[in-house]
Amino acid sequence: xxxxxxxxxxxxxxxxxxxxxxxxxxxxxxxxxxxxxxxxxxxxxxxxxxxxxxxxxxxxxxxxxxxxxxxxxxxxxxxxxxxxxxxxxxxxxxxxxxxxxxxxxxxxxxxxxxxxxxxxxxxxxxxxxxxxxxxxxxxxxxxxxxxxxxxxxxxxxxxxxxxxxxxxxxxxxxxxxxxxxxxxxxxxxxxxxxxxxxxxxxxxxxxxxxxxxxxxxxxxxxxxxxxxxxxxxxxxxxxxxxxxxxxxxxxxxxxxxxxxxxxxx
Ligand SMILES: NC(=O)c1ccc[n+]([C@@H]2O[C@H](COP(=O)([O-])OP(=O)(O)OC[C@H]3O[C@@H](n4cnc5c(N)ncnc54)[C@H](O)[C@@H]3O)[C@@H](O)[C@H]2O)c1
Numbered sequence: 001x002x003x004x005x006x007x008x009x010x011x012x013x014x015x016x017x018x019x020x021x022x023x024x025x026x027x028x029x030x031x032x033x034x035x036x037x038x039x040x041x042x043x044x045x046x047x048x049x050x051x052x053x054x055x056x057x058x059x060x061x062x063x064x065x066x067x068x069x070x071x072x073x074x075x076x077x078x079x080x081x082x083x084x085x086x087x088x089x090x091x092x093x094x095x096x097x098x099x100x101x102x103x104x105x106x107x108x109x110x111x112x113x114x115x116x117x118x119x120x121x122x123x124x125x126x127x128x129x130x131x132x133x134x135x136x137x138x139x140x141x142x143x144x145x146x147x148x149x150x151x152x153x154x155x156x157x158x159x160x161x162x163x164x165x166x167x168x169x170x171x172x173x174x175x176x177x178x179x180x181x182x183x184x185x186x187x188x189x190x191x192x193x194x195x196x197x198x199x200x201x202x203x204x205x206x207x208x209x210x211x212x213x214x215x216x217x218x219x220x221x222x223x224x225x226x227x228x229x230x231x232x233x234x235x236x237x238x239x240x241x242x243x244x245x246x247x248x249x250x251x252x253x254x255x256x257x258x259x260x261x262x263x264x265x
Contacts, residue, residue, distance in 0.1 A: 015195030061104030083160030191249025
């Protein structure tokens with residue numbers, strides 16, 4: 001949609017969120033940025049907020065709505081925390097932060113607006129866990145939902161992976177929820193990208209595995225590799241892409257998954 005309404009972007013103080021904000025600003029788009037950390041530089045209205053609780057996300061949404069009285073043409077849910085953080089925080093920010101902020105901002109998203117959620121290429125096989133994702137990500141009471149998965153080895157021991165599997169599910173779900181208003185909701189799933197979170201991934205998943213990916217691909221992804229796709233999905237150039245998950249990983253998932261299939265012959 002071509003309007004001069006702003007786009008709200010979370011996670012603008014670092015990495016992919018900062019690169020997305022800068023790219024959108026270069027294209028003349030007004031911005032409302034949200035992060036728990038104040039950015040070193042940001043062109044637009046910045047709102048400092050903690051998205052780890054539904055109350056925090058809803059308070060952020062109220063401030064965004066105030067900063068954008070005419071409404072929004074888009075929302076990019078980019079803020080996220082790695083699996084080295086406590087699992088409740090990982091699930092709180094990465095799953096409920098996305099759900100609560102999107103639903104709280106839905107009334108101010110203009111008809112034809114676009115929402116983009118940052119998932120991850122590691123969540124590629126999420127459909128095998130779709131029921132568990134739906135049960136968790138759609139729970140009314142988020143504290144109850146967190147308590148309910150406290151004994152679940154996948155949800156707590158692999159909280160980052162589970163959180164991004166839930167984001168893939170939520171993207172399809174929110175896309176269906178917002179379809180009557182012609183609001184598109186898509187996910188972008190990066191492979192390893194050179195941002196501060198990468199060091200946590202190395203600690204969480206194993207240094208050799210993460211660095212091996214860069215050796216295979218020739219390099220790590222750059223924040224701009226991902227920001228470019230987020231900006232595309234937010235734009236008029238992608239009017240018929242809705243409910244999709246776009247992998248941006250230099251071919252890593254295809255390589256690993258085809259190798260696993262061939263090895264199984
Ligand atoms: N970098 C990668 O390799 C990679 C790969 C796959 C997916 N991702 C996803 O991309 C997104 C962006 O990651 P990045 O690489 O730019 O990481 P980053 O650490 O550089 O940036 C994350 C941003 O989120 C903000 N944030 C974290 N918790 C918050 C909270 N409670 N409230 C508000 N803001 C909060 C941080 O302050 C930071 O500015 C994340 O969702 C991440 O999971 C990254």
